[in-house]
Every structure is written in C-alpha cells, then in structure tokens.
Amino acid sequence: MxxxxxxxxxxxxxxxxxxxxxxxxxxxxxxxxxxxxxxxxxxxxxxxxxxxxxxxxxxxxxxxxxxxxxxxxxxxxxxxxxxxxxxxxxxxxxxxxxxxxxxxxxxxxxxxxxxxxxxxxxxxxxxxILQLRLHPSIIALRESVQAAGDRMHQVEVTYITSRGKWYQRSWKGDIEKSGGIATNIGVHFFDMLAWVFGNVRYSTVHLNREDCAAGHLELAHAHVRWFLSVNAEHLPEAQRAQGQRTYRSITLDGEEIEFSEGFTDLHTDSYRHILAGEGFGVDAARAAVETVYQIRNAAPQGLQSDYHPFCKQAR
The missing domain is CATH 3.40.50.720 (NAD(P)-binding Rossmann-like Domain)
Structure with a gap:
C-alpha cells in the first residue's frame, strides 16, 4: 500500500x-x-x-x-x-x-x-473514530447478543472519569461547545450500545447536570440504565480507597463484561480499517449523534422509574 x-x-x-x-x-x-x-x-x-x-x-x-x-x-x-x-x-x-x-x-x-x-x-x-466497535470484548458481546435472537437484555453502563476544576472552565464544560456530559464523555458508549443491541426505541433522562448525567434507554434488544460523571465524589468507595480516578463498568443480565484491557491500539486499528476502505462513515455516526442530541434537549425526570443506582449518590 x-x-x-x-x-x-x-x-x-x-x-x-x-x-x-x-x-x-x-x-x-x-x-x-x-x-x-x-x-x-x-x-x-x-x-x-x-x-x-x-x-x-x-x-x-x-x-x-x-x-x-x-x-x-x-x-x-x-x-x-x-x-x-x-x-x-x-x-x-x-x-x-x-x-x-x-x-x-x-x-x-x-x-x-x-x-x-x-x-x-x-x-x-x-x-x-468509533473505536469501541473494534474492541475484542465488544465484538464478542455483539456476536453473543445476535446469537440470542429476540431476547431483551438488562444492561447497566457506568462510566466515571474524574476531572479537575479546569474541566468546567474549558470548552468541555460549555454545553454549546462540547454538547455536555452525555456527548463529550458518553457518545462512544451510546454508539457501542446501538451497534450491539440495536436502534433506540425510547429514551428517558433522569439527571443532566454539569458534572453528571443518567438515564434509561430502550433499545431493540436491551433495557439500558446508564450513568456518566466527571465528579470524583461519584466513584465507588473501593476505587477512592485505592486512589483511582476512573471507573468503567458494563453489566449484561447481571454479569460484568470485562473490557478494561485492549484500548491501547484501538486508534491505530481504526486507521488500519479506514486505510483498507473499511472505516465507519457518516451513516454509522448518525445513531449516536441523534441519541446524545435527544438526551441534551430532554427534560430530566428526576429519580423515578428505572434509574441507575448511582443516581442516589449524585443527588
């Protein structure tokens, strides 16, 4: 080449x-x-x-x-x-x-x-760049979901990536420039969810603040509770005790999906796919852009219905 x-x-x-x-x-x-x-x-x-x-x-x-x-x-x-x-x-x-x-x-x-x-x-x-689609664990998850046919799964996504005071003073803290928390730190998760479990049928937002957002999605093959945060106070006690600043978890029907490794080379893998004519084009990006746009403009419902358990500590 x-x-x-x-x-x-x-x-x-x-x-x-x-x-x-x-x-x-x-x-x-x-x-x-x-x-x-x-x-x-x-x-x-x-x-x-x-x-x-x-x-x-x-x-x-x-x-x-x-x-x-x-x-x-x-x-x-x-x-x-x-x-x-x-x-x-x-x-x-x-x-x-x-x-x-x-x-x-x-x-x-x-x-x-x-x-x-x-x-x-x-x-x-x-x-x-939709690199989670190239992660081996996510590919395996998609294959298992497809093999399960029409089954509706119960999914919980939690992503906390602590940021200092600079975050809200930068363009990332300006919703007009970043799109807010769900867009800035969550868009690749929403892309992954739709890629694995199918199109969004319904979306509810429970919280949407400068430091965190949470909600529920009904996808073609999953009910998803999600929680995103840049606030270190939202970290689980075990992570705080160890001095960790990030917490990432995806559970499928109550079982943890291990995907903590394998992120190092995903951008290079993305480039290889693009250069080989196999990259993710405009149409592939549409679903996630629509999802985060809806979340950004939805009125938060508060802690009702099927909300993510981390919402309680974020109140």
Missing part, C-alpha cells in the same frame, strides 16, 4: 498523540498540523518535520497550495473541540482530502445531512 499524507487539526489536544501514533504506525506521514495553542512539542516524537500553523486561514491556504501543486493531502485528522468538527470536516473536503474525525462527528443530527451533501459534491469521504 502506498504511503499517504496527513494533516492534523487540534495538535495540542489530549487525543492528538493517539492519531499521530496511528499515522506513524500505519506507515504514513503527517506533513502539516494546526492548533491555536503552540504547546505541541509532542509532534517531535512522531513527525518533527511537519509544518505547523496556529491560524486556520494559513493552514487552509497551505493545504490548498499543496493540492494545486499536485501534491495533495490525502487525509485530514480532526481532534479539535466538538463544536468545530463540522467546520473542520468541511475544510478538509473543500481541499479534496478525506476527513478522519474524533467523536462526536457533529453535535446536531441535521449537520450530518449537510456533510453528506459535501461528500457527494467532492468525492471525498468522512470517517468517524
């Missing part, structure tokens, strides 16, 4: 090094990067000769010039804040480059329709 050229938007962000590593590990080259923050020394560990820009206008101009010279960028990897994904995907496609975007692909369902129009106009493709 011929080596491909990449540009990257959001080089100073938390997830950017995973993309840099994926580009390198798949035998490709990062030739340009963009971020308004110039704390991007990590680039030296992967692609020290890459051009770097702090202004999107100059980055866009550089990509355009490369295309006009006959040396176009093949892919633009997008690791920018959630609310900018739509604009940055459009920047990539205008330059006839394929886009590889972190989740959520966009914040609003109607943005997906607009991106599909641009795909059709330019012939470039948009791919979303």
């Amino acid at each position: 011929d080596s491909k050229t990449f540009a990257l938007i959001g080089a100073a962000g938390f997830v950017a090094p995973r993309h840099m590593r994926a580009i390198k590990d798949t035998g490709n080259h990062l030739i340009a990067a963009l971020d308004p923050n110039d704390s991007v020394g990590v680039i030296d560990s992967y692609f020290p000769t890459a051009d770097f820009f702090t202004e999107s206008e100059r980055f866009d101009r550089h990509i355009d010039k490369l295309r006009r010279k006959g040396t176009p960028v093949d892919y633009v990897s997008i690791c920018s804040p959630n609310y900018l994904h739509d604009a940055h995907i459009r920047l990539a496609l205008r330059n006839r480059a394929n886009a590889i975007c972190e989740k959520p692909l966009v914040l609003n369902p109607w943005n997906i329709d607009g991106l599909q129009e641009i795909e059709a106009e330019t012939g470039a493709r948009i791919y979303n």
Whole structure:
C-alpha cells in the first residue's frame, strides 16, 4: 500500500498523540498540523518535520497550495473541540482530502445531512473514530447478543472519569461547545450500545447536570440504565480507597463484561480499517449523534422509574 499524507487539526489536544501514533504506525506521514495553542512539542516524537500553523486561514491556504501543486493531502485528522468538527470536516473536503474525525462527528443530527451533501459534491469521504466497535470484548458481546435472537437484555453502563476544576472552565464544560456530559464523555458508549443491541426505541433522562448525567434507554434488544460523571465524589468507595480516578463498568443480565484491557491500539486499528476502505462513515455516526442530541434537549425526570443506582449518590 502506498504511503499517504496527513494533516492534523487540534495538535495540542489530549487525543492528538493517539492519531499521530496511528499515522506513524500505519506507515504514513503527517506533513502539516494546526492548533491555536503552540504547546505541541509532542509532534517531535512522531513527525518533527511537519509544518505547523496556529491560524486556520494559513493552514487552509497551505493545504490548498499543496493540492494545486499536485501534491495533495490525502487525509485530514480532526481532534479539535466538538463544536468545530463540522467546520473542520468541511475544510478538509473543500481541499479534496478525506476527513478522519474524533467523536462526536457533529453535535446536531441535521449537520450530518449537510456533510453528506459535501461528500457527494467532492468525492471525498468522512470517517468517524468509533473505536469501541473494534474492541475484542465488544465484538464478542455483539456476536453473543445476535446469537440470542429476540431476547431483551438488562444492561447497566457506568462510566466515571474524574476531572479537575479546569474541566468546567474549558470548552468541555460549555454545553454549546462540547454538547455536555452525555456527548463529550458518553457518545462512544451510546454508539457501542446501538451497534450491539440495536436502534433506540425510547429514551428517558433522569439527571443532566454539569458534572453528571443518567438515564434509561430502550433499545431493540436491551433495557439500558446508564450513568456518566466527571465528579470524583461519584466513584465507588473501593476505587477512592485505592486512589483511582476512573471507573468503567458494563453489566449484561447481571454479569460484568470485562473490557478494561485492549484500548491501547484501538486508534491505530481504526486507521488500519479506514486505510483498507473499511472505516465507519457518516451513516454509522448518525445513531449516536441523534441519541446524545435527544438526551441534551430532554427534560430530566428526576429519580423515578428505572434509574441507575448511582443516581442516589449524585443527588
């Protein structure tokens, strides 16, 4: 396979090094990067000769010039804040480059329709990083659910990833920019749930605050109670006693699903799938975007009906 050229938007962000590593590990080259923050020394560990820009206008101009010279960028990897994904995907496609975007692909369902129009106009493709679909434990779970036929399962998803005071002061704490807790830290779980258990039939939101959100989903083959939080006080006592800052749990019909390992190379695996023509496109991203949009705009019902047990300690 011929080596491909990449540009990257959001080089100073938390997830950017995973993309840099994926580009390198798949035998490709990062030739340009963009971020308004110039704390991007990590680039030296992967692609020290890459051009770097702090202004999107100059980055866009550089990509355009490369295309006009006959040396176009093949892919633009997008690791920018959630609310900018739509604009940055459009920047990539205008330059006839394929886009590889972190989740959520966009914040609003109607943005997906607009991106599909641009795909059709330019012939470039948009791919979303939905790495849980590549996790061996999640693949095995999906296969077991499919083998069980029409059975309705009872599922409980708990994800607590503690964040400091900086979180609410950053774009991640601004619902207009991040989409809120369910979107920012939960969208990949909602994608995984729909991929494994089928389309959402009904959604109820019990809590939706700056630090946590919880609700119930009825899917084609599961009832799901979910709880998401960035508040360390919501961690189980055992995790707090051990000084842990993260807690991740999925239970299926009362049994814990082990998936604590196997996350290290999922971005590289995602890139391999994309480069082989097997990546997850715009349509694959739609269900999760619709789910988190509904959660964001739903009126919380409080602690009634089938709520997640962690809701009690979050009151």
